[in-house]
Amino acid sequence: MPMLADPADLAPLPVTIAPVAGEALDGYLERLGAANALPHPALVQRLSEAGAPTAFLTIAPAEPLIANLAALTRLDPVALRCCTLASMVGIDTDGLDPANKNSWRRVAARGWPPVHGTALCPRCLDDDGIWQLGWRHPWVTTCSAHRLWLIDHCPTCGRRFRSHRTLLRAVDVAPDRCGNPGGAPGRGCQQPFGELDTMAAPAAVLLAQRRIDDALQGRPVPVLGDLLDPGDYLRELKSLAVLLLHLAVQPGGEELAPWAETARADRSRSAGVRAARWGLMPPANIQLRGQALAAADEILRAASLNAAADGLHLWTELTPTTNDGQLGWLADHTTMTPLLSRLVLAATATRRRLATLLDRAGGGLPPRAIPQVLPAGLYDSHVAGMLDVTARTGRLFVSLCLARQHLNNPTWAEAAGALGLPPEFGTKTARACSADLIAPTNDLIATLTRLANDLDPTVDNRAREDAVRRLARTLGWYRSWARRHLPGSHATSQQYAVTWLWTEYAHGHIDTSPGWQHPPDRDGRAHYRAYAGRLDAPATDALTELIRSTAVAKRRTA
Numbered sequence: 001m002p003m004l005a006d007p008a009d010l011a012p013l014p015v016t017i018a019p020v021a022g023e024a025l026d027g028y029l030e031r032l033g034a035a036n037a038l039p040h041p042a043l044v045q046r047l048s049e050a051g052a053p054t055a056f057l058t059i060a061p062a063e064p065l066i067a068n069l070a071a072l073t074r075l076d077p078v079a080l081r082c083c084t085l086a087s088m089v090g091i092d093t094d095g096l097d098p099a100n101k102n103s104w105r106r107v108a109a110r111g112w113p114p115v116h117g118t119a120l121c122p123r124c125l126d127d128d129g130i131w132q133l134g135w136r137h138p139w140v141t142t143c144s145a146h147r148l149w150l151i152d153h154c155p156t157c158g159r160r161f162r163s164h165r166t167l168l169r170a171v172d173v174a175p176d177r178c179g180n181p182g183g184a185p186g187r188g189c190q191q192p193f194g195e196l197d198t199m200a201a202p203a204a205v206l207l208a209q210r211r212i213d214d215a216l217q218g219r220p221v222p223v224l225g226d227l228l229d230p231g232d233y234l235r236e237l238k239s240l241a242v243l244l245l246h247l248a249v250q251p252g253g254e255e256l257a258p259w260a261e262t263a264r265a266d267r268s269r270s271a272g273v274r275a276a277r278w279g280l281m282p283p284a285n286i287q288l289r290g291q292a293l294a295a296a297d298e299i300l301r302a303a304s305l306n307a308a309a310d311g312l313h314l315w316t317e318l319t320p321t322t323n324d325g326q327l328g329w330l331a332d333h334t335t336m337t338p339l340l341s342r343l344v345l346a347a348t349a350t351r352r353r354l355a356t357l358l359d360r361a362g363g364g365l366p367p368r369a370i371p372q373v374l375p376a377g378l379y380d381s382h383v384a385g386m387l388d389v390t391a392r393t394g395r396l397f398v399s400l401c402l403a404r405q406h407l408n409n410p411t412w413a414e415a416a417g418a419l420g421l422p423p424e425f426g427t428k429t430a431r432a433c434s435a436d437l438i439a440p441t442n443d444l445i446a447t448l449t450r451l452a453n454d455l456d457p458t459v460d461n462r463a464r465e466d467a468v469r470r471l472a473r474t475l476g477w478y479r480s481w482a483r484r485h486l487p488g489s490h491a492t493s494q495q496y497a498v499t500w501l502w503t504e505y506a507h508g509h510i511d512t513s514p515g516w517q518h519p520p521d522r523d524g525r526a527h528y529r530a531y532a533g534r535l536d537a538p539a540t541d542a543l544t545e546l547i548r549s550t551a552v553a554k555r556r557t558a
Contacts, residue, residue: 010049010071013038018075020130024118025058025083027131030168032073040168046072053098054167058136059114060086062098083133085114089216090139090234111280111335112138112238117160119152119286121145122196129175131162134216138282139234141290142201142209149201152286154178156191205290208297212237223300223339224308233300236339240296241289242278243315243334248292250318259291279334299343306427309346310355310411316347317356350434350441355404355412357445363406365452368460370406371507372419374398374451382451386439389432396509397433400426401448402455420465421509464506467547472498472514474550481546485539496531500540501547 015035019028033043048054052064061084070077086093091114095106107113119135121143134140135150142149152160157180162169164181170188173179178189201209215221215230223233245263247253253260266283283289302308319326330336330344374383374395387394403415416426437444471477478494486493498515502508510528511519520528535543 010046010068012074013072016073016075019079019083020128022130022132022134023083024131024133024136025061025080026162026168028083029069031129033168033171040166040171044167055098055101056093056096056104057167058084058133059091060084060093060096060098065098085133085136088133088137089218089230090137108280112282114138115160115281117152117163119150120161120193121148121150122193122198123148125176125193134213137216138289139212139237139293140209140216141286141293142205144206144209144213146198147201147206149199149287149290151196151198154180154189154191155196157182157189201290202294204298205294208294209290211297211301212293224305224343225303232339235335236300236337237293237296239335239337239340240299240312240343241292243330243340244295245278245283245292246333247315247318250320253318256314256318257291257295259288262288263292305342305346308343309349312343312347313353313356316344317353350437354401354434354437354441354444355430357441358401358404358448359408359410363402363449363452365402365406365455366457367403367407367418368462369455369457370402370419371399371461372396372421372465372509372512373503373507374402375507378451378454382447382454383444386437386444386447387433388436388438393429393433396425397429398448398451400429401444402452405445405448406452420462421512425509461506464547465502465508467550468498468501468506468508469514471501471547471550477546481542485536485542486534493531496528497543499528500532500535501543504540505544505547 013032013036017032017035019025029043029047030040032038033040036043044054047065047068049068050064052068053062054065055062057065066077066080069075069080073080081087085091090112092110093107095103097103104113114136115138117136118131119140120131121135123146124130124132124143140150154161157178159180161178161180164170164179169179170181173188176193178191178193180189182188211221212234215233218230220227221230221233222228223236228236244257245267248257248260249264249267253263257263262285263283266285266288267278269284283292299308299311302311316326316330319329322329324332326348327344330348334340336344373392376391376395379391379395379398383394383398384391387397389397399419400412400415403418404412407415407418412426412430413423414426416429417423439447472494478497479491481497482489482493495513495515499510499513502513502515503510510525516524
């Protein structure tokens, strides 16, 4: 093996220029050669003194080559290393030996390695002539500065830009031309960069690209409400994007992904049964890649795991039926990182399956006809036995289901809000009851449809709730009513009479009764049950007549 020359023995070039921040090493070398009137072959010869390997120049060049370049330019080797992809987040070149091209297999096996050549932004090149290193990064698909898609293939020669066999472009290539080899010397591709057709990138893709750019600059990225290490963010983004690509090509994928047909074409570009293996190589179509990354980023930038799971759930509904089951298929089509595993488990939970079916079912029941808590008789005749929960919890859950089905609310929390309940009631109740659903989901949907037909659409439960609230603020009525129907009752027991009307007449939730200032504790509930047990039919009839007459008087006044 020949001994390498000491870089200190290399005479520095007459003119030294520093690389621009973010500049690719090969583009910098061409500018360096031009500044010193040094032909490209002569510059490469000086870089490779005493056999310094020249392979993988823009990815991870050999230490001797960087040392030679540092000696020629009198620049810091670290600054020169920053012109290579190995210095960027998301590019793992561990185990790569520039002297052994077969070692590239180790890098490629990890998935999404840099490929030969580069994409470009014509506007950027026209501005400063700098070939940016980021254009070669697999996660970069747009120019954030000009809000354009990058162009990764020359329309004239059909190859990626800078797809030449030599270390640098041919010396006779004009700076504003493609210059890919075209046969005889001096006949390189003459496609002018200024005549390339540019296309504005969608806002969602640009938003994702800005977050990717932050990661490439080493800044943590917000994911599910927390800041994530930039390298971890890119790994999660890749794994989720690969999964979405596989889901988009399934029947019905075009409803979620307008780029589904492009993904199907990309999948079939490879020979063999498995077709394209997106986990190893990203889509060849740069716009498809950017759209898949944007769809994945939209899920990851949700404020919480539950919110992200709601977004992913629509995608997991596309999972084909296989012997491995839904989770088996999903795990087989991407790398299941710990975060993605949690996200997939949450997205495939029963409550989200039910929510999707409810949202798709639709309905025409007016909001006012849906009570906060389903009447006990209707629950017993329709739903009892389908849920392994208490009747009180089940009745609340069924009302929430009706709200999602008929009010078109996208979340359980919003369904609760539409019924006048605290939003957390919706989330907690759905989580508990969905896990204890013992009947097939489709059977519950059919039962809800029958139940809706049995609810009187002319009953205004919101008006009934308002009537009970007004009565709760009215003084004097309880003493006269109790004197006739519940002798010995103390005036403070008015709260229990109001709560009976709230739960039995307005079918409201006991915790939201206007009869008390705060939700009752265990003893408060026990006292209410004891009070309600003392009410006979004439007493409850009188209470009901009282509230109805109050409501009639209110309407006449209005």
